[in-house]
Structure formats: structure tokens, C-alpha cells
Amino acid sequence: MSTIGDLEGETRPRRRLPPEERERQIVEGAIRFFAEVGFDGQTRELARRLGITQPLLFRYFPTKDDLIDRVYEEVYLRRWKPEWTDWLEDRSVPLEKRLVRYYEDYSATIFDYEWVRIFMFSGLKGEDINRRYLRIVREKILAVVCGELRHELGLPGPDEVPIRPDEIDLAWSLHAAIFYVGVRKYAYREPVPKELSGFISHNVRIFLGGVAPVVRELVAGRDA
Amino acid sequence: MSTIGDLEGETRPRRRLPPEERERQIVEGAIRFFAEVGFDGQTRELARRLGITQPLLFRYFPTKDDLIDRVYEEVYLRRWKPEWTDWLEDRSVPLEKRLVRYYEDYSATIFDYEWVRIFMFSGLKGEDINRRYLRIVREKILAVVCGELRHELGLPGPDEVPIRPDEIDLAWSLHAAIFYVGVRKYAYREPVPKELSGFISHNVRIFLGGVAPVVRELVAGRDA
DNA sequence: TATGTTCTTTATCGAACGCTTAATTAGCAC
DNA sequence: GTGCTAATTAAGCGTTCGATAAAGAACATA
DSSP states (O other), X not given: OXXXXXXXXXXXXXXXXXXXXXXXXXXXHHHHHHHHHOTTOOHHHHHHHHTSOHXXXXXXXXXXXXXXXXXHHHHHGGGOOTHHHHHHHOTTSOHHXXXXXXXXXXHHHHOSHHHHXXXXXXHHHTOHHHHHHHHHHIIIIIHHHHHHHHHHXXXXXXXXXXXXXXXXXXXXXXXXXXXXXXXXXXISOOOOOSOHXXXXXXXXXXXXXXXXXXXXXHHHTOOO | OOXXXXXXXXXXXXXXXXXXXXXXXXXXXXXXXHHHHOTTOOHHHHHHHHTSOHHHHHHHSSSHHHHHHHHHHHHHGGGOOTHHHHHHHOTTSOHHHHHHHHHHHHHHHHOSHHHHHHHHHHHHTTOHHHHHHHHHHIIIXXXXXXXXXXXXXXXXXXXXXXXXXXXXXXHHHHHHHHHHHHIIIIISOOOOOSOHHHHHHHHHHHHHHHHHHHHHHHHHTOOO
């Protein structure tokens, strides 16, 4: 949120900052910059937006790739909340409420310009960090949702009958329906639901309202 | 599908092609190339993959942007089928079947490496052609789905009560759930449902199985 | 075989790229 | 103030970018 040092100015007095502060400024500026133009964006333009000279970037990050790695680290890894899995598994709360709570918090956490666009850019580049992130989503969110859905429907648990890929795909559908709002808004810059909260609960209701017979079929083992 | 001229070779005899054929070869190579690396990909590398020299590209396309525009034209515009709207409106067929038929054909049409990736790249660039495409989807698909859904539920038609943005968002959810399979496969290069047909019918069933009460609420006019 | 057309190449331009070096200057201890 | 030191900058390295100009080679026609 904070707007740092993008004076876009011309001749600005030399300012000497504590290294940590300058580094933080560079990283945050890089996140905004690469989110906007992609990772082919040029270091000179980034420096210009920060109001510093380009060689200064290379004092703090030996290469452009090092800076990009730092951007990944900052954007992806710091935002994951392990408690999401706990929330989803808390059977003292109705499943619908659990899903709504999770998706409200998840979307509040990752729905911003920087996160969504950097996620898409790095995904298209085939970056490994993207794959790792998706694996975590699959294991810590989607598989858990499938397990809770099984329990809700009185079906055998994952330890008895392993979660099928088809079931994960169904959980992906709900996930995609909600996440795609972020894609529409920040990647495509299109209008989106003005009230995200209502949209999320609608989607959870639709999902839970229609998913039961399909899951039963899948778990019964009608192989494709 | 056809693999054209990517010999990747070193010294290759000069081949003189009829202009139309050479142009087609360049356009198809450009589609594959830009889909892979994005539009920041370099003309020299594209030429190398085509097995021609770089200046030859500029004989056929005055600038790189002209070539990119041609790529857009080729990838987007040639794939839209106006009959999709007719299919969705054909009330002699049950709505579930209409939706399944449409999404099977739609996904068969656009689910390939080139289309999905170029769509994402151009979307991230904020290209106008992307916005135009999304508007067509909204007007010719999603709004139609909402209208048919209203009819199915005995609710007033769009001429009496205009389709609300919330309703369009619900149709976006089904659309996103299915399209995101393409994103996972071609943008992220992740595993996806091995049987797309089953996945589509599952999603349509879930959607239709759970959407009724939500749509009734929305059309009744409970404003957010 | 000779000739004209035009498709394709070689050779290159100026600008911009990531990155380096060496000179400057801001901020601190005293 | 005065020096010291590290943050910052100006200048520039070699390379690569999109794009151009002119030379060369394939093909149709005679």
C-alpha cells in the first residue's frame, strides 16, 4: 500500500539512507515495477521510478535475477498462513462457514495488484517457485477440502480411500471460480464483483449445494 | 500442430518461398514463439527458430508490433464461433445439455498452448484486443447463460428485469472453473483432469444443482 | 543462356541492455 | 569544524536490441 519514493522527479538531492531502508525501498519498488511490466522490465526504468541511479541497484543486488528472486520470496512466501488448513479442518464449525471464512481471508490476503500479476508472470515463465506454491495449495487446501467434503457426506476418509485426482479437480473449480476474480481485476483490469464477500458466499453455497452427487459418484469409483 | 521450418540448423541453403507461404510460416512460428516466451521475445531468436535471417522478418512485417498484431488477429479472432450463442439459446434442448455442449466445444477450440498463453500474455499487457474479447464473452455467452437460467427458474426475462452484474459474476464462476483448467495446463504447466469431458459435465451439474436459490435471491433484488 | 524480378542474405546502424569502475559526497564520530 | 567511511553517482564497458541499406541468389520468362 505504501507509496515509497516514486517521485518520478528529475534532479533530486542525493539522499543517503540506512542500508536496510534503502534495500526495503528497492524491493518494494521492484515488486510494483515487475508486477506492472513483467520481469523483462529494465533496471534503468526501475531505478528511475525509485528516484535513484541504476548502479545503486547493483550495489544491493549483484544481478537482476537476484533482485527478482527476492521479489518472489517477498511476494509469495510471506503471505501463506498455515492456520488456513486448521480453519478448514475445524469440524466444530459448519463446512459452509469454514469455506467462506477461508476464502474471505485468502482473497483478502492475495488479492492485490502485485500478488496476482507476479503470480501470473512467474507462472507463465514456468518458475519453480510457482510450482511449489501450487503444490502447497493442492496439499494444504484442496486435499483438505476434499477430505472435509467426504466427512460431510459420510464417505470414507482419505486414509481408507485415497483422494482421487478428480476430487481435487472439483476443489480446484471452487478455488478457480474465486481466484479468477483476482485475475479479471488485476491481470485483465476488468470490472469485478463490488462486494467480494457476497460473491464468495454465493460460490460456496452453489458448490456445496450441487457437489454431493458428483462426489458420491467419484468416490464410488466410477473410473473415467 | 504442424511443425514448420524449425530446423534449428546452422548453415542451411537459401530457400526462396512464395511470399504467402513464407508469411504464413512466419506468422505460425511467431505464434508458437511468443506463446512460449512472451512478447518480449526477440526477433533474432524467432528468426533463428524459423531458420531464416532476422531482416527477412522485417520484409514481411514493417515492425515487430505489426507482427504481434497479426499474431493476435490470428489467434483470437479466427476462433470465435457465433453459433455458440445459438446453442445456448436453443430451448428444445435441456439447459444442462446446452451448457455441456457449449463448454466442450469451447474448450476444444481454445485449449491449446498458443491460445491460452497468448491470451494471458496479452491480458497482462492490458491489450485492447483482450478487453474486446472479454466483452464478447460477457455479452454473447455469460449474459445468455444468465437469461436461460432465469427462464429455467421461471424468473422474469432480461427485458423485464435487466441482468444484474452479480448474475454475470455467477456465470463467470462456471466459466472460470472450466477455463482455469487451461490456465493450469498451459500457463502453469500443471497436471489437469485427464478426461476433460467428465470434468465439464461435473461442473455443469454442480453449478445447476446449487445455483437456483442464489439466483432467486439476486433477482428478487436483495441489493448488496 | 541471358535477363529481369524479387526473395533472401550480409553487414551494419543507433539506441538500450545488464553490469563495472572509479570518482564524489552525505552522514557520522570526535 | 575535521576526517573517515560507506552510500551514491557519473561515466563507460561489451553486448544485444529493433530496424535499415545494399549486395546476392533463386526462379520465371524469353
